[in-house]
Amino acid sequence: DAMxxxxxxxxxxxxxxxxxxxxxxxLNHNVMYWYQQKSSQAPKLLFHYYDKDFNNExxxxxxxxxxxxxxxxxxxxxRSPGLGDAxxxxxxxxxxxxxxxxxxxxxxxxLTVV
Amino acid sequence: xxxxxxxQTEISVVEKEDVTLDCVYETRDTTYYLFWYKQxxxxxxxxxxxxxxxxxxxxxxxxxxxNFQKSTSSFNFTITASQVVDSAxxxxxxxxxxxxxxxxxxxxxxxxxx
Numbered sequence: 001d002a003m004x005x006x007x008x009x010x011x012x013x014x015x016x017x018x019x020x021x022x023x024x025x026x027l028n029h030n031v032m033y034w035y036q037q038k039s040s041q042a043p044k045l046l047f048h049y050y051d052k053d054f055n056n057e058x059x060x061x062x063x064x065x066x067x068x069x070x071x072x073x074x075x076x077x078x079r080s081p082g083l084g085d086a087x088x089x090x091x092x093x094x095x096x097x098x099x100x101x102x103x104x105x106x107x108x109x110x111l112t113v114v
Numbered sequence: 115x116x117x118x119x120x121x122q123t124e125i126s127v128v129e130k131e132d133v134t135l136d137c138v139y140e141t142r143d144t145t146y147y148l149f150w151y152k153q154x155x156x157x158x159x160x161x162x163x164x165x166x167x168x169x170x171x172x173x174x175x176x177x178x179x180x181n182f183q184k185s186t187s188s189f190n191f192t193i194t195a196s197q198v199v200d201s202a203x204x205x206x207x208x209x210x211x212x213x214x215x216x217x218x219x220x221x222x223x224x225x226x227x228x
Binding site: 033040041042043045048052057082088090092098101103104106107110 | 147149156157158159160161164166179183205209216218219220221
């Protein structure tokens, strides 16, 4: 049973055209994360939500935004995708009640910018 | 600041050989968690193990074993009798300090040759 679900698995967007990636979870975890992973690199944290509190990493470009309308869903908005934004985007969750331990990841969305 | 070093970029072994993946971490926090994740070609990050800083017991799970040594700040991962299905990128990761952020190493790509 999938616990962290990302849609779509593959997304192609045009240069400069806004795109939204979605993530949902059935774990009822209070923390949700978005990571960017470029080819042959480690995942890089973009931002996370601790409950409704948004926490942006200092080096995350303004081009990246996020929304969390409720516990189960989180969205990544890329306002004007550039060629350099082509990457795998990974959503993850973790639970405060479990002592902030391991994060559970979705299957990722591979974004192509043309 | 947290840092995770995986010095081995790529490793190739012949099926049934044992292989050890190295991980060295840096943190000033006394409470922290270490993780190993597996990333197969399909892209999702699969959680393998969690260790907290107060538990130095080594762990064995089937063909997998982990050696945590605080004295050398290492958390190494051994696969015994490797199989082709073990081929993947393996990431070591650290959560410390603010608890929300997980720092990943750069990953070790393991190729098991039949």
